[in-house]
Amino acid sequence: MWDLLILNPMVNLLLLFYRLLGHQTVLAITALTLVVRLAVLPLTLKQQQSARRMQELQPELAKLQKKYANDKEALAREQMKLYREAGMNPMAGCLPLLIQLPLLYGLWQAIMRTLAASPMELVRLSQNIYSFIPGLTSLIPLQNRFLWMDLGQPDPYYVLPVLVVVTSWLSQKILTPPSTDPQSAAMNQQMLIMMPLMFGFFSISFASGLSIYFIISNLVTLLQYFVTPRQKPAQAVETEEPKEAERPKGPERPPRPPRRKGGRR
């Protein structure tokens, strides 16, 4: 079922792009990555939106934490109330991620399968190609040379793994909402280091064609983040101290105004 619904369409789409784009494997991987990212765009936007709204709620959450520092139950209740009033579901960021993961894993698998660096992968590939599209099997094996690399092998000079780590860190950084809870903040910090390192490890261990996918994918994430319009602060949120959050001066630092599209403040 997985092959039928996810893997086979992606493998064949990759082969079609390869044919259309002059037998350039890197271009074909880029095109497929863009198409899949476009397909999951609504979900990604939802995830980013959720992260941003969470970011905007941080000052309110900080206040609640301070106020109910000794009453965990009340804190949880008030937090949920705040989320409800802000019209957001705290798990809203997870769902799009969960839906995207199979697609992104399928994309990963399709690239590895189509690059067929090993004979075993090539045998498996024979079962993924649509016979009703003429000429696809004649494209096998894909042109695997790109610059100094064999796309079916890891980059021997570690240029791609470094790029993967850097772009993963940047995209992870912008997607991670800041947290007022010290435990969560520490966890986020750990994730910010571990996830890029993990992708770097993949990049060292697997075909460099996969690193191309990681880099393109991370660049798309960054691009999406910078071109999508920012939401205004949660003005509609009413807490027990609604005015406090809006007051520019006070004992606590006011929330940072959102960045404007295309410019810095």
Place this chain on the structure above:
Amino acid sequence: MNRRLSLLTFGLALTVTLLLAGCSGGVRATTWTTLILHNGTLYVADLEQVRALDTETGQQTWAFPPTPDLRQYGPFYTVTLLNDELLLVTSYERTGGGLFARSRGVLRALSLNGGQMAWPQPFTADGEFIAPGAAGDGIFVIGNSDGNVYGLRIEDGALLWQYPTRSRVWATPLVISDTVYIASLDHHLYALDLESGALRWQFGAGGAMADRPLVLTDTLYVGSFDHNLYALRLADGTEIWRFTGANWFWGTPASDGTRLYAADVDGNVYALDAATGQEIWRSQVQGTVRLGPALSPDGKRLLVASENGTLFGLDTADGFVLWQQAGQGQLGSMAIGGEKVYVTRINAPQRVQAFYVENGRPVWSYPAQQQ
């Protein structure tokens, strides 16, 4: 919530990591293991070691290296018999140190009687050696994943010539008198001069070619990923006929001299008239078939190995499946000797097995199965 989301993401990432890294432990094979039958001994490239096994009992007579040492030698994949004294083995080893260590294909000559190293130093190439080589007239020829075909002096392993193709060479060459015939994934079959490696002719198919051609008198038969099995004139590579199957033809066909038996990767098994390419019968086995079929010495049984680990015995008269023997792991290679068929398996506890050709009954396994 942040914490929960972080934990969830991390958990998912870890799961994906483990799945992709193949957390199975042991040697992670990238290709199949091979075996060769010679004078009552089976020589097997068995990932961790090269072994000599007694064909009657499956008892090991020697192994190289004596104790497995993957760190030094990497996994062993192929064995080629050079003559009565030498065996050539290939492995994929990490060379160099630190961050810039690379894996390279390594070729060693071992003495047939005790597994001692016979060349002053091994021959190395950039890519992996996927298939065994072939020898003739003091020269050993082998293809490599780096796209080259190498011609080496058997005596000491010195490089005599190399012929570059446009893609990986995963096929075993065929040496007939002074010519080497070798297929490449670049969609071509090349006929090269054995002594110099110079091109004599080439045949272009519509798809990649991944195994050794078969020769019958003055005709070569080779399968391609373009779903065709080609009959070519040995002298100049001119196409005589082609037969179109349902999917890729990967393995070398088998023949009794008049009929040709071939299998495509979808498990369709075909019996064809070798002279005309006319279909005589068609049968089907379950699973993906990569390995070429093997014919029993009496010509009555056709053995077909599927990638899901099942060995099938077919009646050559009509293609009827007489028996099937399922097993764990993928089948790497098979060789028929007298009334027995020997197979290698990867990703399985029993890595070499012997069965009776007639009925598929198991004879022995290596390592021996625990009672």
